Amino acid sequence: MKITGVELRTVEMPLVSPFRTSFGTETVRQALLVRVVTGEAEGWGECGAGTAPQYSSEYTHAAADVLTRFLVPALAGVRHAHQVAPALATFKGHRMAKAALETAVLDAGLRADGVSFGQALGAVKERVPCGVSVGITESIPALLDVVGEYLDAGYLRIKLKIEPGWDIEPVRAVRERFGDILLQVDANTAYRRGDARHLAGLDPFGLLLIEQPLEEDDLIGHAELARRITTPICLDESIVSARAAADAIALGACQVVNIKPGRVGGYLEARRIHDVCAANGVPVWCGGMLETGLGRAANLALAALPGFLLPGDTSASDRYYRTDITPPFRLEDGHLAVPDGPGLGVSPIPDLLEEVTVSGTWLPVQPDRQDNLGSS
Template sequence: MLIDRIDLFHVAMPLREPWRTAASDETAIESVLVRMTSGGLAGWGETAPHSGPNYCEEWAGGAFLVLQKKLAPAIAGQTLTSGEDLQALLKSVKGNTFAKAGLDLAFHDLLARSQDRPLWRLLGGARPDVLVGEDISVEPTLDQLVAKIGKAVEKGLARVKLKFRPGWGVDMVAAVRSAYPDLLMHIDCNSAFTLDDLEMFRALDRYDLAMIEQPLRHDDILDHAVLRRKIATPICLDETITSVERARQAIEQEACDIINLKLGRLGGITPTLRVREMCKAAGVGNWMGSMLESAVAQNATIAFATLPNMTYPADVFPTEKFYEEDLANRDVTYSAPSYVTATERPGIGVEPDPAKLKRFTVNEAVIR
């Protein structure tokens, strides 16, 4: 396909309530939407590395600029037949995986639409129904946290992820486990700790957590390998896994039991497929994460999560959890308790509503 034009939209969608983690407190989610056009068809992608470089080195404003100045010009006017073609054209730009993901997702949506196929079928998904869980941020009080977990349990959600940070730690986990002794749950540290906190991590072993997600530095492999040998709870890597090469190194160093797959963090569908295959070959668990994106990126995540051998409920959420309104023309909703279902419409099955897109856009650019 000849890529005629690429449109970029830096958007900010207000959250219903602040999202508090060890990395940052967010009141709005900023992302970059990418529209890739070929002939009369358009595909949509989205990348949402947050409003500042807190989760990782990238941020939405920076992603918009590198897309505008470097990445989109490398793709516009080119003929692409595969995600590998696209990634090869982006290779000279180091890092910037979130920015690259916006283009990769838009291309795959465009490719699926050109074949009049849902993206999940194009990728080889096993079934359209995707098991999902609940994420809960740092809450003002333990009572409020326990109440939110109670609502998730009442809804029949398959598991709960709890944000974990200094001052909101072992005592919080103990209180939750006391209230819900059989709950499938894990904690997400968002790289807030070091090996000096070993005794804290050992104390967590008694609470039967499914995993500890990204306990140490965002760029670390070796210390995670040390920690993994010293505690019983499985370790999941998230922020660390920014490329196929980093995934290979983490697996070879036995630094993790599980890898959280995020299309944005890994640079799109193309590299994430490779990491998934590496996990499968090595016997490392994997599951789909997300970045609180709109329904545009969420539907790409849902499509990917239909692939076989996902070993844990995905981080995909109904629109109403985070937003008063989504900028897409269709919300993400549960199809059954703890399930979402991939669309049978072509591509990701959604696109931004023009009026909402205009209202949420803070910057835009066109590359031909």
């Protein structure tokens, strides 16, 4: 498979409702899409970076820049998705940009071979259970209304965003109103080691987990916190590779892991993290980054692996968008179907894609020296 070029396309898609976390409020999802073109097929990838470096150091414009200047030119000579990470290894960081590029190469190769993403990753399920992430609302009554709507829609698990000043009482209110639902919270690094006693106040509510309470580089702090609270700790931002997952588990810093493929550099590394966690008896689940249908399709394939034991943030398309750029994913009995077509199993609908596109760049991939010598 010879890569002839890469298209970078930035789209802007209004969200159904503002999504507020401790990082800020988003009303529009600006996404960087990557299209890889080969002689046999084309493939798509989606960069999970946001418009500002808040969740991580990456953001969409920086991702486009590093792809243009460094990562795409490094594809010369790459013939398979497994070669992408080694080819890009000389460039530090930028895991989300790398993930988008690797995903597009993988998608192109699988489409050419007639193999689905799920087959390639090792999926064992045809559909996956779905949860939904609920942002911080202006009041507890408003929160209860939102949670009630999602439960009525069929979601099997509720995740509440929390931060200092918005934690114990919202959780108490949701538990009292809705009883023994699957409930977890996500702190997005909003707390510090000194907050352990306060966070122990969440223990009586029987939460599935508390996600990333402390800073991403504070594994020792998470291990100490795990000894002081009974709510299981799940790591998100801290887990950037299979090695990081192994270290966190060895330190006792987590009992659950959230796998976001963009955060870890792609779906191949995500599968390795899954394998490390499974070998250590640590359940995993698939996080979300407000993906379009392209990223959602790939996440569903990943979430169908055997170690994904908890419902993920693989919500239906209408959770975020009135109109997606692919055929919409619809919730049925609290589950979404895993696409079974070649590659991602979905493609952008051209007219819808054009409507939301704000910029695009075509980058030819120059042949490497072996190509010039006539080697295949």
